Amino acid sequence: MPELPEVETMVRELAAKTQAWRISEVLVHYAPIVASAWESFSSWLVGQDIEAVTRIGKWILFSLTEDRHLLIHLKMTGQFHFDVWPEELGGWPPHCHAAFRLINHAQEPLERTLYYKDTRKFGRLRAFGPGQLNPFLASLNLGPDALIATAQEYRQRLTQAPGSLKAALLDQTVLAGFGNIYADETLIAAHLSPFRKAKTLTIDEATALHTQAQRILNHAIECRGSTVANYQAPEGAGSYQNHHLAYGKAGQPCPFCGRALNKIKVNGRGTVYCPFCQK
DNA sequence: ACGGATTCCTGATGGC
DNA sequence: TGCCATCAGGAATCCG
Numbered sequence: 001m002p003e004l005p006e007v008e009t010m011v012r013e014l015a016a017k018t019q020a021w022r023i024s025e026v027l028v029h030y031a032p033i034v035a036s037a038w039e040s041f042s043s044w045l046v047g048q049d050i051e052a053v054t055r056i057g058k059w060i061l062f063s064l065t066e067d068r069h070l071l072i073h074l075k076m077t078g079q080f081h082f083d084v085w086p087e088e089l090g091g092w093p094p095h096c097h098a099a100f101r102l103i104n105h106a107q108e109p110l111e112r113t114l115y116y117k118d119t120r121k122f123g124r125l126r127a128f129g130p131g132q133l134n135p136f137l138a139s140l141n142l143g144p145d146a147l148i149a150t151a152q153e154y155r156q157r158l159t160q161a162p163g164s165l166k167a168a169l170l171d172q173t174v175l176a177g178f179g180n181i182y183a184d185e186t187l188i189a190a191h192l193s194p195f196r197k198a199k200t201l202t203i204d205e206a207t208a209l210h211t212q213a214q215r216i217l218n219h220a221i222e223c224r225g226s227t228v229a230n231y232q233a234p235e236g237a238g239s240y241q242n243h244h245l246a247y248g249k250a251g252q253p254c255p256f257c258g259r260a261l262n263k264i265k266v267n268g269r270g271t272v273y274c275p276f277c278q279k
Numbered sequence: 280a281c282g283g284a285t286t287c288c289t290g291a292t293g294g295c
Numbered sequence: 296t297g298c299c300a301t302c303a304g305g306a307a308t309c310c311g
Contacts, residue, residue, distance in 0.1 A: 001304065032287090058305080075305050077289085095289090120288040122305070162281065172306080180304065229291085229303075268283070269304070 057176025
């Protein structure tokens with residue numbers, strides 16, 4: 001599922017192919033994916049140039065000219081790919097719900113179409129006009145980015161979070177970017193139990209958690225993310241799933257002690273951990 | 280104030 | 296083999 005490393009990968013690949021391109025036309029094939037006002041959705045976007053593509057936690061932000069923005073959350077199965085406009089394709093590609101026709105005005109009439117694809121249709125697209133983005137972002141109340149936050153910030157945020165460490169890592173208002181995969185991977189690498197009350201983290205434990213999180217998130221970005229189920233970035237699948245220690249490995253030996261990894265539910269999320277190594 | 284269930288969705292998987 | 300139930304999960308929302 002797209003978490004920080006997957007979203008970061010997509011953002012880099014999207015930036016390379018869309019930055020300085022102009023949105024000339026927008027089509028939406030499945031209306032519920034548009035979560036902002038329907039009437040203004042394409043009008044905020046059409047005719048604007050894409051100045052930057054950035055990541056905010058697990059959100060993807062296209063910043064356009066004239067203080068207009070396209071903000072996307074991929075949820076479970078959202079992804080992007082490039083192709084030609086639906087009419088020229090003879091219809092919509094499977095599970096594609098929005099199409100953005102892009103032209104590069106700096107060169108000869110080059111054009112490409114960016115498709116938003118989402119099998120389970122959980123993802124949402126929002127367009128913002130001038131002055132509208134920041135109030136929305138503020139309402140999300142996102143914590144510091146999991147990749148940028150310091151060890152001290154990890155400790156401050158986590159020791160103020162209610163509930164278990166697993167719940168705290170998944171809570172985007174505590175730290176932004178973790179999802180189920182990297183929460184489990186970070187916890188096992190730091191030898192910390194998902195059940196552990198976040199408030200009880202010691203300085204050393206918070207430091208270890210931070211160290212492992214940085215190592216894992218950066219390594220995962222180098223691998224262009226984890227491809228489990230059907231995640232793909234525009235340039236294809238990632239490979240970090242080959243480095244997973246816990247996620248998807250229930251019943252297999254713990255990499256540290258060799259005893260079987262356990263799978264349980266914590267706050268409704270599948271959680272794989274070692275009952276012996278993670279304290 | 281917390282955990283838990285529910286909702287949104289579809290495809291993959293497992294059991295019989 | 297075929298069919299139905301279950302599961303997967305990000306995050307909002309509601310419920311106890």
